[in-house]
Each structure stands twice: as C-alpha cells, then as structure tokens.
Amino acid sequence: MTASTTLGPREIAARLRQAGQMLRLRGENAFRAGAYEMGAEIVEGAAEVLPALIAEDRLTELRGIGPSLAAVIADLARTGRSATLEKIMGDLPPGLLEVARLPGMTLRRIQALHDNLGIASAADLEGALAAGAVETVRGFGPATVAKLREALARPPGEGAGPPERRVLVDVLETADRLVAKLRRARGVDLVEVVGSVRCAVETAGDLNLLCASESPELPLRTLVEDGAVATVEALGPRACRVRLTDGLRVTLAVESPQRFAVALLSSTGSAAHVARLAARAAARGLALETLEGPTEAALYARLGLPFIPPELREDAGEIEAADAGDDFTDLVTERDVRGMVHCHTVHSDGRHTVAQMAAAAAALKMEYLTITDHSPTASYAGGLTEERLRDQWPEIAAAREQSGIAILRGTESDILSDGRLDFPDDVLGALDVVIASVHQRYKLDRAGMTERIVRAMQHPCFKIWGHALGRLLLRREPIDCDMDRILDTVAASRAAIEVNGSPWRLDLPPEWIRPARRRGIKFVISVDAHSTSELGYLRFGVAMARRGGLRRSDVLNTLPAADFAAAVRP
Numbered sequence: 001m002t003a004s005t006t007l008g009p010r011e012i013a014a015r016l017r018q019a020g021q022m023l024r025l026r027g028e029n030a031f032r033a034g035a036y037e038m039g040a041e042i043v044e045g046a047a048e049v050l051p052a053l054i055a056e057d058r059l060t061e062l063r064g065i066g067p068s069l070a071a072v073i074a075d076l077a078r079t080g081r082s083a084t085l086e087k088i089m090g091d092l093p094p095g096l097l098e099v100a101r102l103p104g105m106t107l108r109r110i111q112a113l114h115d116n117l118g119i120a121s122a123a124d125l126e127g128a129l130a131a132g133a134v135e136t137v138r139g140f141g142p143a144t145v146a147k148l149r150e151a152l153a154r155p156p157g158e159g160a161g162p163p164e165r166r167v168l169v170d171v172l173e174t175a176d177r178l179v180a181k182l183r184r185a186r187g188v189d190l191v192e193v194v195g196s197v198r199c200a201v202e203t204a205g206d207l208n209l210l211c212a213s214e215s216p217e218l219p220l221r222t223l224v225e226d227g228a229v230a231t232v233e234a235l236g237p238r239a240c241r242v243r244l245t246d247g248l249r250v251t252l253a254v255e256s257p258q259r260f261a262v263a264l265l266s267s268t269g270s271a272a273h274v275a276r277l278a279a280r281a282a283a284r285g286l287a288l289e290t291l292e293g294p295t296e297a298a299l300y301a302r303l304g305l306p307f308i309p310p311e312l313r314e315d316a317g318e319i320e321a322a323d324a325g326d327d328f329t330d331l332v333t334e335r336d337v338r339g340m341v342h343c344h345t346v347h348s349d350g351r352h353t354v355a356q357m358a359a360a361a362a363a364l365k366m367e368y369l370t371i372t373d374h375s376p377t378a379s380y381a382g383g384l385t386e387e388r389l390r391d392q393w394p395e396i397a398a399a400r401e402q403s404g405i406a407i408l409r410g411t412e413s414d415i416l417s418d419g420r421l422d423f424p425d426d427v428l429g430a431l432d433v434v435i436a437s438v439h440q441r442y443k444l445d446r447a448g449m450t451e452r453i454v455r456a457m458q459h460p461c462f463k464i465w466g467h468a469l470g471r472l473l474l475r476r477e478p479i480d481c482d483m484d485r486i487l488d489t490v491a492a493s494r495a496a497i498e499v500n501g502s503p504w505r506l507d508l509p510p511e512w513i514r515p516a517r518r519r520g521i522k523f524v525i526s527v528d529a530h531s532t533s534e535l536g537y538l539r540f541g542v543a544m545a546r547r548g549g550l551r552r553s554d555v556l557n558t559l560p561a562a563d564f565a566a567a568v569r570p
C-alpha cells in the first residue's frame with residue numbers, strides 16, 4: 001500500500017512523446033518511435049480510466065499498448081521513473097528536445113551544441129545565438145544560423161507553427177508515395193487523396209487522405225510509422241494527424257467500405273459545393289451524410305446530378321451547368337493533348353537540345369512540339385537575337401527528320417513595356433508560332449499595364465499570351481491590370497491564351513479561365529518546359545484547364561498537328 005502515483009496521465013504522455021522524439025532524432029527505429037507517440041495519444045485519451053487500468057494491470061487492453069509500453073507507463077505512474085526511458089534519453093537533457101524541433105537540427109548538431117556550449121534548452125540556444133557563439137561550433141554555417149534565428153523569432157507554442165502553404169507539385173509527390181504505400185498496406189481496401197489537393201488547388205497547407213478499412217488501426221499504424229513522420233499530432237480510433245519532417249501536415253481518416261463513397265464526396269470540393277449537395281439531398285428528403293452508394297457517381301445520381309469531376313467542385317457554376325444538361329464528359333484530359341507547347345532548349349535557358357526535347361515529346365506519344373526560346377530582351381535568359389534565331393532552324397529541321405514528329409519553329413517574345421513585341425514583324429511572320437509574354441516591368445501601374453497588354457494583343461500576328469498574369473505562386477503577385485478589358489481585346493484579336501503548367505506559375509488561373517472561355521477565347525495548355533522532365537508539367541496545366549472548365553474543343557493543342565499549325569500560324 002506504499003505505492004503512490006507520482007506522475008499523472010498528462011505527464012506520462014509528455015515523457016512518452018519525448019522518448020518518441022528522441023528515438024526519431026537518433027534515427028533508430030521509426031516503428032518504435034511511432035509506438036511511443038501513439039502511446040502518448042492513447043494515455044491522454046484514456047486519462048480517466050488510466051489509474052484503474054494500472055492498478056488492475058490491464059493497460060494492454062488499450063488498443064495500441066503492448067506489454068513493454070504498458071510496463072513503461074506503469075513504472076512512470078508508480079515511481080515517476082522508467083529505466084527504459086532513461087536509456088532512450090541518454091545523457092541529453094530533455095529540454096534539448098525543444099531544440100530538435102528547429103530546422104536543420106540533427107542529433108550530431110544538438111550534441112555539438114551541448115558539448116561545446118553547454119546548451120540544454122531553447123532558451124540557452126537563444127542566448128548563444130545573441131552572443132554570436134553558435135557560429136563558432138563546427139557544422140553551424142551562416143545559413144543554418146540564420147534559419148535558427150528566424151525559427152526562434154516565431155511566436156512560441158505550436159512547435160513548427162501552422163503549416164506553411166506549398167505548391168501543389170510538392171504535396172503531390174508525398175501524396176503519390178503515401179497513397180501507394182497505404183494501398184499496399186494490410187487491411188486497406190481503398191485510398192484516395194481528398195481535400196483541396198484532389199481538386200488541384202494551386203497551393204495546399206495540408207495533405208488529407210481517406211481510406212476504407214474494416215480495421216482502422218492498420219492504415220493508421222502505416223502512416224504513423226512512416227519514416228518521414230516527425231511527430232504524431234493527434235491520434236484517434238479512426239483518424240490521425242501527423243507532421244512530416246519537411247513540415248507538411250498529413251491527416252488520414254478511415255471509413256468503413258460502405259461509407260467510403262459518401263466520405264469521399266463530402267471531403268472533396270469547396271465547402272460551398274458540399275453545402276449545395278446537402279441542400280439538394282434535403283430537398284429530396286435525404287441526408288447527405290447517410291447517403292449510400294458504391295461510388296461518388298452513384299451518389300451524384302441520387303441527387304439528380306451527373307458525376308462532377310473534383311476539379312470543378314467549387315460552386316462556380318458547375319451545378320447550374322449540370323442542371324442545364326452538361327455532363328462534363330468533354331472536359332479536357334491529358335490524353336486529349338497532342339502537342340507540347342512552349343518548350344525551351346539550350347539555345348536560351350533550357351537544359352536540353354532541340355533533338356532531345358523532340359525525342360522526349362515523341363516518347364510521350366506527342367504528335368508535335370513548339371520550340372519557343374526566349375527573345376533578345378530576355379538577355380538574362382539567353383534570349384536569341386534574330387541571327388541566333390535563324391541559326392536554330394536547320395537544327396529544328398534535322399530534329400524533325402530524326403524524331404519523326406512535327407516541330408514548330410517559334411519564339412517566346414517579350415512584350416516590351418510599350419506593348420511592342422521584340423522581333424520585327426517580318427521575323428515573327430516567318431515563324432510557325434509566337435508566344436508573347438511579360439518578363440519584366442511587372443510593377444507598371446494598372447493603366448500602363450492594361451495598355452501594354454491590350455496593344456500586344458492587338459498586334460496583327462496570331463500570338464499566344466504566355467503566363468498571362470506573371471504570378472509566381474507564394475513568391476510574386478499577379479500583375480495589376482484591367483482583365484475584363486484585356487479579355488475583350490483578346491476575344492476580338494488574333495490571340496489565344498496559355499494555361500501554363502509550370503507548377504510555380506499555373507497561369508492563367510482558373511478564376512480567369514472561366515470568363516475568358518465565356519468570351520469564346522481559345523487556349524493552349526503549355527508546359528513551359530526547360531528540360532525533358534518538365535514535359536511532365538502537362539499534368540498541372542491540364543488540371544488548371546479542367547478547373548477553369550475547358551473542354552477539348554477550347555484547347556488548340558488537342559488538334560492534330562496540321563490543324564494546330566494552321567490555327568496558330570502568325
């Protein structure tokens with residue numbers, strides 16, 4: 001009767017988390033680290049019954065607590081200590097774990113801080129940074145030190161803070177990997193990406209995954225124990241939230257196979273789209289959450305709608321279009337695209353030759369590509385002078401022979417600040433295709449920028465307006481201009497607009513594709529490829545085109561080679 005509980009559930013959970021973190025830091029065993037972090041979540045979730053379970057030796061009845069973890073928890077509860085945990089923590093003070101959360105902190109670096117400067121906490125590190133001492137430790141270069149300063153300057157609390165937004169391409173890489181891994185996992189029937197990533201929204205703060213399983217703990221374990229997981233932020237019986245080492249936050253929800261389709265439907269698309277579906281269900285005496293059906297298409301059918309592709313689920317007119325008879329089956333797809341538009345080569349700032357780009361496009365079953373290197377004003381990008389442009393043509397002819405696919409001779413001509421293009425008309429007229437883009441003087445005022453583009457679009461040669469708004473996602477704002485006036489001009493001119501697939505551009509954005517399409521403007525989906533691998537950007541261009549509601553017939557590079565060449569001839 002002498003045993004007294006010296007640690008409560010919250011303190012026990014904190015110790016288990018520290019142990020998990022230390023194991024990850026040591027790079028020893030992600031499985032074991034995940035078990036400790038999951039243990040922390042379970043202890044917190046079972047806080048009320050924990051003392052009774054410990055007293056009766058029944059901890060292993062909690063799902064996820066094995067015998068060794070049960071022994072650690074019982075030791076901590078009874079004595080406040082655990083030999084197993086002390087072995088894991090070694091000689092590093094637990095306060096140093098706050099430091100481990102900071103960017104670039106490896107165990108070797110933390111040990112170096114501890115050994116050389118006696119640092120034992122984030123506060124100690126702040127002091128050492130202020131005194132300029134950290135720079136004296138081996139392995140701490142100026143970039144590392146700058147990152148530490150910046151991270152420590154952020155408000156305390158949430159560890160790494162709210163997740164940073166990142167471009168779609170960065171999230172999709174992780175999404176593809178985790179989806180493949182979960183699909184292979186035992187006890188998992190179906191896995192899908194949901195949330196904004198499934199709708200191809202340009203940037204994302206989190207990655208949300210949904211899977212169907214009769215044994216939720218199996219997929220949850222698969223994610224929690226993944227080698228890229230830095231911390232488990234929340235874990236429940238059917239869902240978990242983790243933070244990866246690169247800072248991305250990932251959630252996984254597990255549904256029964258019967259409820260998978262409705263969960264997929266309600267966790268995809270904007271809140272406004274889902275609310276419209278709920279209202280429609282209610283009008284039919286149904287509840288969206290309890291709808292049953294094997295697929296999303298079956299559920300849409302119960303609401304009197306055709307299947308609406310995820311990219312369109314924004315409540316931006318898609319439901320009205322469906323009610324008016326649209327079934328979206330002609331929405332453009334990657335398979336529809338027959339030619340790679342907007343390719344750079346070693347002649348300007350690309351990394352591969354004309355022949356290499358052509359061979360890569362041919363390998364992707366393309367019928368044609370356009371070579372559109374930069375023009376003279378883009379000297380920073382190796383822009384071609386008229387002479388160098390003409391020098392490229394024999395090489396293009398040779399590559400055409402060799403690859404067997406059509407290659408259009410073109411340019412990506414700068415739109416100068418007064419709206420002129422930077423090749424004389426006779427040169428432009430001798431080309432097969434002209435892309436006209438703004439590459440400098442982005443900060444022209446609204447009136448000046450509008451005039452500049454209107455004038456460029458009115459130029460009598462047929463041209464494609466390249467990366468129209470000049471935005472770089474998360475880095476540079478779109479240009480300021482009167483878009484309605486410009487779109488009216490484009491509609492009345494010999495011009496089309498590009499949907500640029502470069503993952504940092506994704507330009508023209510979907511919200512402007514829609515009004516442009518309503519004006520009857522034609523588009524090309526382009527890759528803006530600076531290497532053979534960047535031909536893969538087609539995926540993103542197509543995703544934006546679909547979000548903007550473009551149909552096969554709106555997109556010029558779904559045409560066969562001869563028709564495309566005729567459509568874009570300057």
Ligand SMILES: [Zn+2]
Nearest residue numbers: 412437466467
């Ligand atoms: Zn460009």
Ligand SMILES: [Zn+2]
Nearest residue numbers: 342344412528
């Ligand atoms: Zn370009």
